[in-house]
Amino acid sequence: MEDNELVRFGVSMNRDLVEQFDKLIAHQGYNNRSEALRDLVRKALIDPNQLRLDEQVAGTIVLVYHHHLSDGLTELQHRFHHEIVSTMHIHLNAQQCLEIIVVRGVLKRLKELQQSIQVLKQVVYAELSVTHLEPEEPHSHE
Template sequence: MQRVTITIGDDLLAEIDAAAQARGYQNRSEIIRDLARTGLQQTAGDTARTGPCVAGLVYVYDHAARDLSKRLVQEFHGHHDLALATLHVDLDDDNCMEMTRGSADEVKHFADHTIAERGVRYGRVVMIPTGEGKQARSRKHARKHG
């Protein structure tokens, strides 16, 4: 086992400590290892998905961060072909949710760039595979009833 040093903001550390206490962890290292494992498992699961999908991208960012809102809008407009809908909800000062569609690779690439922006504090993409056959049937079904 190796020892590493990381810097964590006071608010995040307070959340980690509260979760550790609520779940009965003996120390911070144990909960941070479990959180890291969970994050790595999720990332591996997300990258394994391929093909057509519908995806929801949810991210929290600092509205006051220099030019961040402008950069996020430019990123979204640069991928307008993925846009199914845009919903901006101010649950508090920082919460924003975007909906996208396209192949899993395109959506994942877009989400990775958005989440990696400086000032984006949290981001998660949820992909729901649609499958080629389902899309073709849906278009055919829509023509029948449209």
């Protein structure tokens, strides 16, 4: 069987659940259930809790915090500078900031960073979202 060969299988659900699912995927712009299910499966497979802690991943940490936190957050980001690719800082209002940190590295280390951010006193929200990285193939110079 080829890697990209489509495989058909049946799924049983109660009618109410199917109707709710159909409304949801129509609202999201899916043309059919198969596309929506494929996306749900892909999302489940890259959940940080499903990946091995030693896997190389890339992703983001999204956080909302009170602006008084800046110094502690900067110090923490310097400790994890090898894993941080980029950051974007947005002022939501006079008190709150949104920050998006693009990260890349071993999942265990990225989880440590996210957890270290989450426990900072002024952090309202911090979530790590990642995807598995395929190992790079050596380039041939032919």
